[in-house]
Amino acid sequence: MYRGAKLAGIKLLDLTDLVSVSRSVSRGGSHPLFRQIFSQLLVAQTMDTVFHTRSLGAAAEGVKDQYADGIAAKVWEVFIGDKKQRKQNYRDFLVGLLRDKGCKRVLDVACGTGVDSTMLLEEGFEVVSVDASDKMLKYALKTRWEKRKEKAFDNWIIEEANWLTLPNDISHLIGEGFDAVICLGNSFAHMLDSFGDQREQKQALSNFERCVKPGGLLLIDHRNYDYVIRTGQTPTHCIYYNSKHTQSINTSVLYTNGVPALVTLEYRISLNGFAKGEGKDEQQVSQFRLSYHPHVLKVFSELLDEAFHGKAKHTIYGDFKPLDEIVDPGFYIHVLEKIE
Incomplete structure (x- = not known):
């Protein structure tokens, strides 16, 4: 049984949609509903159904490159300070x-x-x-x-x-x-x-x-x-970097058969002083999302x-x-x- 939440402007997907997309992705292909499902998974729990998420890029066999589009890598430079x-x-x-x-x-x-x-x-x-x-x-x-x-x-x-x-x-x-x-x-x-x-x-x-x-x-x-699984939250402070640009980290935990299987962190980063061609008084923000095994x-x-x-x-x-x-x-x- 799939139990999820409806996002604004996006229809709630049923199990048939999930199975269709899962099979397509597992074969290394793409599916027009994949991005929609991935977005919904951030606010959903999977109960009694195994769903494997995949990043869009693949650096090599077995290891998925979540920085393949270059966007996260670029923003990461700002994140670490x-x-x-x-x-x-x-x-x-x-x-x-x-x-x-x-x-x-x-x-x-x-x-x-x-x-x-x-x-x-x-x-x-x-x-x-x-x-x-x-x-x-x-x-x-x-x-x-x-x-x-x-x-x-x-x-x-x-x-x-x-x-x-x-x-x-x-x-x-x-x-x-x-x-x-x-x-x-x-x-x-x-x-x-x-x-x-x-x-x-x-x-x-x-x-x-x-x-x-x-x-x-x-x-x-x-x-x-x-701690993340217990509280559903991720601290914004980092012991490694002196970054002053992190505004928030939204945390989502995906469960499979009642077991935490995936943690997705959506970083909200202030780009003030980094973006070019924008007004100085305008708040410049970028977001990127990374998935982790908990x-x-x-x-x-x-x-x-x-x-x-x-x-x-x-x-x-x-x-x-x-x-x-x-x-x-x-x-x-x-x-x-x-x-x-």
Whole structure:
């Protein structure tokens, strides 16, 4: 049974519509009602029916590129704010941890526009940066070109790669493994559970583990989806960026058979000072929407331990603090130290 809400100007779709579109999309095709259904899903619950949403772009097999149209990637640059102004507690946490563990060579498996990679390069680390979205990589490549005269950026390697085929995609770069592999900024949740059993997430985490050398680290995070599911809200503050342009984040949770299967966040960003050709007094706002798999802490922790075959020291932080020092953090950060 499909139970939804009628949007202004849009008819309420019945189960026949849903099945027709679902079959079309699953075959890799399109359907004239797809955009309409996707919009309705933001305010609906699916009961006793499995419906898999798909983004319009595909970076590679198995990984859907939600930045394929280039719009979200462009607005994301505004969302994160000044790349030079990373929050100091984040910089101190990441750089301090990597240095304490003697890490030098780092693989950023979700580099996006290159924000974290840039920070690490400026701190003296050797960085290999990969992402599945060519639209996001465009900004990283631009940064490398702009900083080409700076010594720290001489050997910055940027590659397009898929998490599901990562060891093959960068086989020429792995060698004995990296001192650290990082996947931060809620990036891993971009991989949706297309099959309903998290097989792709398990494969990706296993591939991350293969890239970590013995004694090395994996740092991976996710939003506090336990809180999002419980309250239906997403905090607008971010522990990573100093962005001052986020006006609101509208949160929708899609349930399949009573289980949270998809979280969609609609970001409302002020573009004042960025858009050209508009009046200075006119409020300039852009919106973009991203979908995430809602990783709950207990299950995701088990997936990580499984990926490392139980042979890793696993520490979890909440907003860079020990868990016993914080209540309802915005993000959980997992640090796994691979046993030699």
